[in-house]
Amino acid sequence: MKTENRKKIGRRAFIETSALAVGGLTIVPAHVIAGLGHIAPSDKLNVAGIGIGGMGRGDLEDVAQTENIVALCDVDWNSSVEAVFNLYPKAKRYKDYRIMLDRQKDIDAVIVATPDHTHAIISMEAIRRGKHVYTEKPLTHTVYEARMLTEAARRYKVATQMGNQGQAGDWPRRLQEMIHDGAIGTIEEVHVWTDRPNRGLADTYWPQGVNRPADTPPVPDTLDWDLFTGPAPMRPYHPSYHPFRWRGWLDYGTGALGDIGCHSFDSIFRILKLKYPTTIQATSTLVNGDSFPLASIVTYDFPAREGMPPLRLTWYDGGLRPPRLAEIAPGIQMGAGGVLYVGSKGLILDDRLLPQSLDDSYERPEPYLKSSPGHRQEWILACKGGEPAGSNFDWAGPLTETVLLGNIALRPELREKMSYQSLQFDPEKLSFPNMPEADQFIHYEYRSGWSL
Known part of the structure; x- marks a missing residue:
């Protein structure tokens, strides 16, 4: 009799939230925990x-x-x-996080959910003050920032978590159990795709592949534009940047790959034991120096590791999809977003084994990976002395670096060279030995008055 342990979920929910978390959490007394900011679990x-x-x-x-x-x-x-102010009437209110951290000494932990370009400077300021930090994905705006935050969190011994909430779900655990059980054999190829930034003309998330606006409307009375700009180059305010639509602009966001990559890559990295790619390739619709392309394909090559063969991971956005393979029968929808594992015995498309004959014959293993208490709850427990959260910065930093390497490969300045060679990455030196001109995009010079 076939055991049915699979949990069916929608493809969009899977691609936007799939990942894995660590197992059980153990609370230990606060007095045995080193570092600043740790409090008793009962508090x-x-x-x-x-x-x-x-x-x-x-x-x-x-x-x-x-x-x-x-x-x-x-x-x-x-x-x-x-x-939000009205939801928490007793909470003190600020516009400048630096003033808040200077004045309010009772803060134990901070949640950073600002635009991508300010994640690193705010998180770093909190870490240096011994605060626990939860930072929304992607962890940072640049590869260098991700490396620095990872090292700082380790040095200051604070509890951290990146906001890729799906890593705490149960389905990725079942997926790991199946793949490690050999359900589809050896995996050397994975494809990931999303319809973002667009879901059609009537439903646009944010603009990409567009030029910077030329008009200069007045800054709203409620907004401190200088604080919003932070370390980025100063531009005239425009509603095309804020609120929300900042994600597609190089100055403030990380595009579709930055938005979804830290979600969809997480489970792939955990299951297949990935860290840094050796080479990156990219192609896209026409690009400019202002915003990310409307659609792109980014290919990462990873070396052999822990008994697993080299792997090629290919990303598609803007509505592009990988080609249909023979095992994907007519009538099976690949959908606007998805993940496809290609193995020597068959495929896993989102939450189903293919071909159907494999799905019918395969007996799924009994679940053995423990459930998470919840993504944010993992962080809270870690703050109180428990096990590190599933997407703590030791994990989230390298994952974010890989995602952002794809954005470097998409830079318009590299487009011509990328047409005839791959971008080689040296993770120890944070550089591209075969294309030194790409090193400038590992980080950028902050606007005067801002530093990491």
Whole structure:
């Protein structure tokens, strides 16, 4: 009799949230924990939210079920932010995170949910003050920032978590059990795709492949544009940048790959034991120096590791998809977003084994990987002395680096050279030995007055 342990989920939910987390969590007394900011497990954390009008609101609502929200910070006190202020009337309010951290000494932990380009500077400031940090994905805006945050979190011994919430789900655990059981044999190829940034003309997430706006409307009274700009080059304010639509601009965001990659790559990296790629290739629609392309394909090659053969991971965005393989029978939809593992015995397309004959004959292993208490709950428990959270910065840093390497390969300045050679990456030196001109995109010079 075939054992049925598979949990069916929608393809969009899978691609946007799939990942794995660590197993059980163990609480130990606070007095045996080194480092600043650790409190007794029985106590409540005093949490500050930085960037609270979007994803930060959901982060706070989850954490507020068990912890104290004592401070709220956002550069734009618009109606969305005012609504969050009203949810936590006792929390002190700020526009500048630096002032908040200077003045309010009772903060134990911070949640950073600002635009990508300010993740690193805010997280680093909190880490240096011994605060535990939860930072939304992608962890940083540049490869260098990811490396620096990873090292700082380790040095200051604070509890960290990146906001790729799907890593705490059960389905990726079942997927790992199946793949490690040899369900589809040896895997040398994985494909990942998303329809972002667009879901059709009537439903656009944010603009990509567009030129910078030429008009200069006035800055809203609620917004501190200088604080929003932070380390990025100063540009005139425009609603094409804020609120929300900053993600497609090189100055502020990391595009479709940065948005979804830290979600969809997570389970692939855990299951197949990946870390840094050796080479990256990229092709895209026409690009400019202002925004990410409308659609792209990025291919990463990883070396052999821990008994596994070399792997090629290919990313598609803007509605592009990989070609259909023979095992994908007519009538099976690949969907607007998905993950396809290609093995020597068959395929796994999102949550199904292919061909159908393999699905019918394969007996799934009994579940053995423990469930997570929840993504944000992992972080809370880690703050109180428990096991490191599943996407702590030791894990999330290298994952983010890999995602952002793809964006470097898409830079318009490298387009011509990338047409006849791959980009080789040296993770120890944080450089590209075969294309030194690409090194400039590992990081950038911050605007005067800002530093990491």
